[in-house]
Amino acid sequence: MTKKEPFFWITISCGFVIMAFILLPLIEMITAPSLSMLRETIRDKDVLRSIWLSIYTAGLAALISFVFGTPLAYLLARTDFAGKRLVESIIDLPIVIPHPVVGIAILSIAGRNYWLGQIFSELGIRIMGSVTGIVIVLTFVGMPFYINAVKEGFEGISPRLEKVSRSLGASMFSTFCRITFPLAWRSMLVGIIMCSARAISEFGAVVIVAYHPMIAPVMIYERFEAYGLKYSQPVAVWLVSICLVLFLILRVLTSPRKKET
Template identity: 35%
Template sequence: MGITVTYLSLLVLVPLSMIFLKTATIGPGEIWEAVSSRRALASFGLSLSASLLAAGVNAVFGVLVAWVLVRYRFPGRSVVDALVDLPFALPTAVGGIALTAIYAPRGWLGQFLYPLGIETAFSRLGVVIALTFVGLPFVVRTVQPVLEELDMDHEEAAASLGASRFEIFRRILLPPLWPSILTGFAMAFARALGEYGSVVFVSGNMPFKTEITPLVIMTKLEQYDYAGATALAMVMLIVSFSLLFLLNRLQAWNNARTSSRGRAPAAEQGQAAPPGAHGVAR
């Protein structure tokens, strides 16, 4: 316990606490001026909304990818499985350059999207695409082990009783998958909220339009505005921690509710049968 607490303190607690200590050295008025400026508020809105949207997209399609990898056998499956982990190993700057080359007005996909009025690179949509790219592995790798442990007998029994595919997913698959989906969503959101390398290339970095908060922080650091950068970092830290804590509490509540539902049938089976219940009808 002592080694664990010391290790986490040196790597997480002490560096993060320095943000609050550094912010405490400046006055409340200066902090408010830094975090309430139009540029800062616009970056907050884009970072939060794009991260939530990207995490939501990954929560849906990440489950779909995990389902295909677990339940289907097809040529090249191992290659697809390896591609899922590519955003983990790929430098974020390389990912940003690749996305820009694909979705730019003259890129492989952008040359077909821009004539249709769909602006991808150098737009808010490009930010969402980059954040979705870096967050997909978190959902897939969180849901995939749970899917592998699920017993297919329950699905086959429900199908034999006439349940539709949607009913099987909602009643049989979703309850045990829901905690892992929430965990993957939270991890993808946290990863997207702090992403910098891939977004800085594909967004265009236009103030009030496509500028994310990490970029504003880097800009203030380059201008030696350490107080403003620390104030923005403190806000991002508080927001991300609060949302992650809320999602973790929601997951714990869901696990407790699922466990209580599982104990109820067992308790009912253990009750004594009423008199005459074991009689044989003649």
Template identity: 35%
Template sequence: MAASRAGGRGSQRVWSLGALFASPALLFAAFVVVPLLALALRGWQDGQVADRLTSSFVLHALQLSFVTSTLSLAIALVFGIPAAYLLARARFPGYRLLTIIVELPMVLPPTVAGVALLVAFGRRSFIGSTLDEAGISLAFSTTAVVLAQLFVSAPFLVRSLQAGFEAIDPTFEDVSRTLGISELRTFFRVTLPLARPALLSGAVLCWTRALSELGATLIFAGNFEGRTQTMPLAIITAFESNAGLSGAIALSLVLLVVALVLLVAARFVTRGHRGAL
């Protein structure tokens, strides 16, 4: 009886707290939804938006954005998975320093990242001049777009996957090793599949962050149509050209739809995986 009353009082406190927090939560939701809804409605009403979507200007930017973002994600997976596992499982001298280095691009202004990349790999730098003598030019090229996107997006993959690895019970890995399975096979057959939800969410964050990158790309790669002009750069260009607001809205709607599809797909896949577990 006493337990029932205590449970009832606890439930009432939760509901009262929920009612207290409902207004700020709804206001924040409205703050996010209203601009996006206005963008969608303006695109629906503007007859020029549909024509802009099929223009070469938009198609070139869209193709380049998808290609470079995918390449950035692929490179991030190659280097980010080992880095995330190392940070999750090992403790070594310099661990905190490595953690700071990995997380720094997440809080660094993209323009600063672009300047840093240009200073490090531009033609006047030691690395850039050496590569230039070998016939390899990084700055203001499609490669520079990939590097800029990788710099700002890879940490999102590493942090998400690190949290996923840390949440895995080491007992599963220990059992695999006692059965005579090697460390490497244990990682690919036990650890990585268990971290799949974190891997998928991290990959989505990494890819979408690369897709939306602007500042670092503009400074390190420039804004050249068909070569370095990604979707965010094309939006800026549209405002300053004859395409005007209609072109910017068309490009923005494409990015909005892509982001929504990826978010919903990631939620669906990770939820299904957790249910299977």
């Protein structure tokens, strides 16, 4: 065997350092709480409620991103127009803005001295301290991940497939349903997972808009503040494990069937 260059060993060592950097804290956190403590935590109604709230608000954010983001992602993947770069940067804005700033920004349009806030209050929609507020915040932070993933998926499909479909008699809508969607839905799923994963992890923006009802990250923070590390860890473990299992199930259910021979 040929002798490896030092560079090769540098790449390997860096890899190990990074693995340890990511895994050590996570493993420590997951293994810290005792089994009895985990059992006790999951029986706690408040914990269950907040984890459930986290999951379904994140799911709603992903659903909203799917409905509104898919057409935009398609447009961005298929057309070139003046200002496209600008639109793409605007979509990426929520990723780079500090999370509390997101919360403050959303509150500022939801307030009574802003026209949108007035319309909302007249319609009886409350943003501050409500599930609606949480979903709005989570959609705001999760949407870019959905759009970017799906745009990439659409870009990976040759426009010629759509052109051929049109020439064979399919309308634009039929073409989307029969060709584009079947080829892109996997990337939509990836987008949904990315978007909801990002939404579940949001804390900074939610805590400003809605401390109550309490989503899991807020509860973890509150328990840490009030009782310390030991009491916040079990909730965190449950949140992480439930999310992992959910994403895993989603992946398995939709994994490609081995039909090609």
